[in-house]
Amino acid sequence: GKSCMCPGFCTLISNLARSYSTSLLNSEQWMEEYTCGASKEIYRVPLPSYFCGMPFSQAVNIVFEHTCCTLFAIEISDAEGVMRSVLFPGGYEIPSGQSHAYMLAESVEDVAKVSDFRDHFRRQGEEKKTNFVPSTESSATCERS
Structure with missing residues (x-):
């Protein structure tokens, strides 16, 4: 089915449909990145x-x-x-x-x-500005590798 037409589709949907905790720690970087993404x-x-x-x-x-x-x-x-x-x-x-x-x-x-x-x-009518900063913080901090 869909896995042949779109490799990774089933994994994507499965990961989007489940919630994970970021408390799962592993020393391997790929596992930390996976856990971070899976917690969304x-x-x-x-x-x-x-x-x-x-x-x-x-x-x-x-x-x-x-x-x-x-x-x-x-x-x-x-x-x-x-x-x-x-x-x-x-x-x-x-x-x-x-x-x-x-x-x-x-x-x-x-x-x-x-x-x-x-x-x-x-x-x-105010011009759309891309330098908008949310009022709750000065800027968002995204943890990226």
Whole structure:
């Protein structure tokens, strides 16, 4: 089935559907990286109007830069008006109105940081700035190897 058409698909879905604790420690770097990635959870979040008109790939970069959360899918309406989720639609322009995205994050608190974009850019017509810093911290600290 799907494993032949898309190698790694079953592992990806399995890892996304399970939660792990980062307390599992192992001296091997790959195991630490795996455990860190496996500790993420999937959240469905409403996208603030700040992202309307922006390419999905740009929104992914901004959200990760400031929250360490990874947007990986968005709900879109097809030509017949049927809602469906699309994995990383790259250059897809986020429409105005209510849009929802799916993201990987360590906690609901990390996901809540996305709402800071709404508060910071509440004034209509304000230029979209990529140097936004969430009000809860000066900048996000993502642990990367």
